[in-house]
Amino acid sequence: MKMYIAQTEKSAKNIVVDDMILTTDMPTSAGSKMLDGYISLFQAEAATKLTDAGYKVYAKANTGEFNLDLMGETSYYGAVETDGVLTTAAAKAIKDGEAMAAVTLEVNGSSARGAALAGLTYVKPTYGTVSRFGTIPAVCSGETVCVTAADAATAKEVLWAVKGHDDKDGTSLPQEKCVFDEVKEIKKVAVAKSLMTGDVTKVEEMKAKLSAQGVEVVEISAEELLLAKSAWNILMSAEVCNNVSKYDGVKYGYRTPNYTDLDSLYTNSRTEAFGYLTKSVILFGSETLSEANYYKVYDKAQRIRRVISEAIAKVFGEFDAILAPVSSKSAYTASEAVANPYMAYEESLYIAPAMITGLPVVVTDGVQLIGPAFSESSLLALAEKI
């Protein structure tokens, strides 16, 4: 494990950002050999906003390569384990009391899993409410800057510091959409049976807690949510494939010493610098975007994205939130994650519905609550109460 530390002075206002958020005083490597030691010429809007609000961006937490994996196991700098259990560097920094919160780019669920398995509170706001300017692009149509902290109040405080419209991000929502201060009491929560696979102990515990609070919990089938996994994996791979194409050994980043011409420069630089998961995502993504597959695969996934949005909107006609697990197990070891490169694709089952729709998520007590767009305040209020 490697964590860049900008300054060691202990501060109650210390925030750790992950290796996908560009800073000018620390390298940003996206957990990849390709960008080992890369220092950006400009910094992420989220980092600027944190500094402006009086927080200290004190360290850069390790991530898996382009944040695509389970919880950092594909990082060029190695996985992070606590007592033999895989965790994210960001979650560890909070657990160790080094940082009051982590601001990370949620790309493929690793931040949510990191928070859930460490018992932290996490909030992924509605897509477009936090600027993605200065984040290393991976899955631009879904990735969102999110906040993890020990409790809901802290997560909220930090999210409120980073959210807001940004002219430098064409997908940034107008400022009035980024306010969402209103708290609506969550009275009715749906549990999607289609996502209740694997270890559901935490969900069962949450159901009991919610009922005790007088919240009505109802099981629904919501079969459409099952489609999200495949659709997300297709869109995720396509966008990552395209976004990492720019790392070609020509301009910056890793360049192989073994080349004789342009083709071998490209091929060997990328072969030597990318890890197995990134390579598999590139190959899969390249295939989904090929002329032969575009309409059969990529375009279909985009249409499924709409189907899922509509299905979830229908659920929210009746319910205030959806309760679901975050992962299939309550703990993983680094070695099992490394041994099974498909785990990241499989675990998308739980995070895909909110990633593909851009809906807000709060993780608390090891489970996730997905809410309608701009329901962050309500979700966080519930998380604080229970």
Add this chain to the structure above:
Amino acid sequence: MKYETVIGLEVHVELATKSKIFCSCSAEFGGEQNDHVCPACAGMPGMLPIVNKKVVDLGMTAGMMLNCDINRVTTFDKKSYYYPDLPNAYQTTQWFSPICVNGRVDIETSNGPKSIRIKQIHMEEDAGKLVHDDWSDTTLVDFNRTSVPLIEIVSQPDISSAEEAIAYLERLRDLLRFAKVSDCRWEQGSMRCDVNLSIRPEGSDVLGVRTEMKNMNSLSAITRAIKYEVARHTRALETGSEELVQETRRWDDNEGKSYAMRNKETAGDYRYFPDPNVMPVVIDDEWFDRIEKSLPELPEVKRAKYIDELGLSEYDADILADSRALCDVFDAAYAVCGNAKETANWIITECMQVLNKKKMTADMLAINGTSLGQLIKLVMEDKVSRPNAKRILASLFDKDIADVEEFAKQSGFIVSNDTSFIENIVKEVIAGDPKSVADFKGGKEKALMALFGKCMKQLKGNANPQVLREILIAEINKI
């Protein structure tokens, strides 16, 4: 057998915007290598594309000039391929919903008038440039041109000869220059053309094998290339000298030959998909109307108006209507002074002279037409002499002068109407040059000119020549 030629052209035109398509770097031609570069157009991670609205303005303008339908919702897509001059390894272009479709360009050739249909116009970004350094045997990349906005105008295969191709390209160039969409300079690469060509037996409705010649950059090269390819295709079909294959060919204008390019350079699955970072551009009625209202009259309409309504000569009208800049200055100046012939003279003779001195072209005329009109009016009213008016004109090139009469006053360029003042000057000059006076009286006409010149100099040119002459003769006669 007789064959007919089928040609479709893809024309790339760099748009005349100040900044690039997705960042605020200058889009100006030239500059030191890698002067106009930022993290966005150099392909560094983390910058997000923000669409330059002016690019959409010009895309729409081009479409309207070429009789296209404008797509009110238009999107940007990524086209992926690897090349060191393409820093992101994708080019942002419009694949699924281009801004303009179904247009038409009317041309005139020795065979009479013809319409060439436009399939579509799409907006996209240019790539950079690779520069090989022989001395160190390395190739360096210059990103000044990356992300400079382009439109690509795709014609239907309606063109059937080199003559038609040239007529089409010249018409395209005239229209786009006139609408200020682009300066369309072949020599600077702001206009370039891909030629798609095939031949087929006359009357057949099946298309033959098509070859494409990319990045043609002059009309003469295009003419030669089309003639060469037609001959090559015909020979192949008639004699079986070679098998025609669909391919991209490179035209070598020095050799006068086309060559097949390595398959690898041309084969490609570009993996187009919509750019998730660029929201669809929605063109509302207000935007559409603003652009429609800003369209210029066509050059031939202007020309006819200048001749028929304003009584200009064909010669003058041709020169003016060839350049939107000249027309704009002319129209504004004429509106103020009301004398078309004078206005045309001032622009075609005097303004062009200043431009020539500055080594600028007619398109670069950027003086305030209203001010020029005021100046011409002052000359017509004998308030400013012609030589002084030329001096004022030179100032108009350097700065915007809203009130030319006031400027003339302050600069001491107003013709004096004070005859007693002129008389005093004349008397002084006569008294100082008795020889010339005697010469004139002795019949030497030239001597009068010398006296006249001296008086004008004393008056700093600010006298009506007719009045001065009369006073001068009257004063001499008094002696």
